[in-house]
Amino acid sequence: MIRRIVPLLVVVAASAASPAVAQTRHNSAAPIDFSAGYIELQDKANRAILSGNVNVRQAEMTLTAARMTVNYTGQVVDGSPQVSRMDASGGVTVTRPDQRARSQYAVYDLNRRIITMLGGVSLVQGSNTVNGGRLTINLDTGRATIDGSAAGGTVKAPDGTVTRSGGRVTGRFSVPERRQ
Known part of the structure; x- marks a missing residue:
């Protein structure tokens, strides 16, 4: 029923130089498949609630979560709601x-083409790891930033709960073996 769910994240590569790094663009034109234990369509509110081991896949990217709320505009193009x-x-x-x-x-936020991950963020590529409070990704530029504390040390989640995320960006970068 909801077919045009756009990608949820273009994950970024870690860089020793800065917590802001660039990544190649994700193919947001690829079809998206999803599965969940339950879906509730709320047409009057222009949203769908997916719950129970939600799995969204587009091209080579996969997102899993316990729950997802998909908001759409009410406009339908080629039989699909506009998310x-x-x-x-x-x-x-x-x-x-x-x-x-x-x-x-x-x-x-599909209109701004920005993805924000909040609360205990961990980003891993190979043996490199970066941890922080918030990861923000601009899908147009591929630029991503990680900071240690979102919104002054607290994060207000979409469900209204507030979590504490404090401090600094931490991580570990691997160093390539150098030949003498």
Whole structure:
């Protein structure tokens, strides 16, 4: 029924130089498949609620979460509602062939083409790991930033709960073996 769900995340590569790094663009034109234990369509509110081991896949990217709210504009193009925002919660994981990002919440604003992951963010590529409070990704530019504390040390999730995320961006970068 909801066929044009756009990608939830373009995961970024870690960089020793800066917590802001660039990544190649994700193919947002690829079809999206989803599965969930339950879907509730709320047509008057222009949204759908997916719950129970939600799995969204597009091209080589996969997102899993306990729950996802998909908001749409009410306009239908080629038989599909026009999605404007998606909110994922509960152990959110986004994977691509060589990368994995985890958080408690993820928000994708399709109009701005910005993805924000909140609460205990962990980004892993190979043996490199970066941890922080918030990961923000601009899908147009591929630029992503990780900061240590979102909104002054607290994060208000889409469900209204507030979590504490404090401090600094931490991580570990592997160093390539150098031949003498």
